[in-house]
Amino acid sequence: DGGITQSPKYLFRKEGQNVTLSCEQNLNHDAMYWYRQDPGQGLRLIYYSQIVNDFQKGDIAEGYSVSREKKESFPLTVTSAQKNPTAFYLCASSIAGRWFFGPGTRLTVL
């Protein structure tokens, strides 16, 4: 089945550690995105990439980094510079005006 996979589903991290969230898609979409969602809130854009080897900052990029070395992969690193990293992280891809979302990774900083 085509779709977006995110791993792990739950992730725990100690304060001060960097952590990388995985996002893979087999939909052959050029565009990929990372969103963050806090409890009871809508999604906020962290980073997006329109094509391999290119990406742009979204609305809340501080404390995060990404890479896009392959079309199917768009990993997100949450660095120790992110002040409040506990949240639900969603990866998405899009084509022709439709967005497809992964199941999300819930990150908790202990």
Added chain:
Amino acid sequence: DAKTTQPNSMESNEEEPVHLPCNHSTISGTDYIHWYRQLPSQGPEYVIHGLTSNVNNRMASLAIAEDRKSSTLILHRATLRDAAVYYCILNWGAQKLVFGQGTRLTINP
């Protein structure tokens, strides 16, 4: 980004129609109206989108006002599985979807 306004919450009964409103008075001529919904602890899923004409698919219908300043998502016969947060979003094919707070829909058995 053009802004949308939705009620924070709505409630309906199972097997009845549900009309979810969305106001977008600053919509531009090229903005598409998108609807996504998000079930608890899941990623959003596509529901429907349209530009000017009303649209139907197997999940829902989208009624767009003639001046395009408002639209309504119609679930013809709600089930308990339709309980979710529904987001109305404007997008013209730009690089990002901008999410608001959405409408939390509760379905009563």
